[in-house]
Amino acid sequence: MELPRYHRLRGPYYRLEGNACPGCSRRFFPPRPVCSSCRTPGLEPFAFSGRAALYSWSRVLQPPRGFASMAPYTAGMVRLEEGPLVSAQLADVDGVDLAIDMPLEMVTRKIRDAEEHGYIVYGYKFRPLLRPARPPR
């Protein structure tokens, strides 16, 4: 990915920033220029919490270029607590029995192998929700 493009994506990639429609209050990730429900333009920024549930997943054995060092890896689609679906890699899932609807949380990770020019692209992934060993007092 080229540097300017990566720079443009910093809000969604680092902070899970999407937007919300002032007309019908629907929320979008990634941000959309026009509401896909009521066609209202001028949506307002909205940062998602990062809490999600697993919609479905796949263990990828034939990676595209730029992902060879990570293969096999798990790609999934998750449903954010606030509504939208997001496609992303799942992190920290080796040895974990995945199940549809299991709770997940967003983490920031390296999302692909470093490119020729050397910089590393970071972005969101989702991992199984970490639970405290016993309920906090």
Place this chain on the structure above:
Amino acid sequence: MRDVSIIGVGQTEVAEHWDRSLRDLAVEAIASARKDAGIDRVDALFVGNMLSGELAGQENVATLVADAAGLVPIEALKIEAACASGGAALRAAYLAVASGAHDYVLAVGVEKMTDFLTDGVTTALALAADADYEAAHGLSFAALNAILMRRYMHEHRARHEDFAPFSVNAHRNAALNPLAMYRQPITVEDFMRSPIVADPINILDSAGIGDGAAALLVCPATEARRARRPPVRISGSACATDTLALAGRADPLVWQAVADSARLACAQAKVKPQDIDLFELHDAFTIVSVLSLEACGFADRGSALKLAAEGRIGLEGDIPICTFGGLKGRGHPVGASGAYQLVETALQLRGEAGPAQVKGAAIGMAQSVGGSGSVAITHILQV
């Protein structure tokens, strides 16, 4: 709008054509379609192609084909709609003739893919997905379809082997097609033993890529009797879109663009799904066949696997699909596949499908899907 007919068809073998380039393949298919029609006149050329820039280092590909085929100085444009590019090229040709802008128009779908190794092709195919929110996160095309397939299996309590009849049917029909790439019949056991690409999708769930070109010559229906072969009328032609990213949809298992394009094409042709004698669908993965049959109204939601299990998709069934092998058996030169589907449907309606002939075929539907159901182009052909 004028009625439009297909008066000539041509196709190359789908194969790993090591000695042949994109231009060689396109020129062969064009020459074959013009010879089939027995008419020399061509006013315009639409080239359906997805990946010439990425895989051949060549854009401006319509000029390349027009030049190589000796058609300069006619109008020539590339039409791109990902894996639906071949169907989109015929739609452009149809619109050009129906509108009265041109009379004799060629649509050719062409793709040259085997110069690259698997990772290069996997990367190229992912160009049809959302670059920033799917491909950049390592979601290959197989991964996106695998995510859909696992979810479908979850919602409808299906097993992986329930998808096998689609691949078995495709290979059985491909064995009857001398131009198909994968002519060996397969069993359910072969299917279950096949190596995983992106689980649950395995090699035999997936249409293999290849090189090939297919072409169609169209003209106003009123002039179609001049041709050497029986004309095939385009009675319905429609294109519809959905969100580019799979995650942008309320329910990713509902392929709304596929449903909309089929509904619009059927309405224009004044036919219902039950009137259709064969359906060349876009079986890039077995799950795509399932979702397409359900979206187009051939099966209720969650019941397309049952349709296949009951043998109703075979050549003798009530809704034969992939009659020349489909993308799975014929091979999937992506931007050309839509043109192959249309050529095959036309041959069925002309009664020239040989051992793959669907008896009494009079109404055929051909549907190309680009991306993960993000663009769909449906044509209804009739004799």
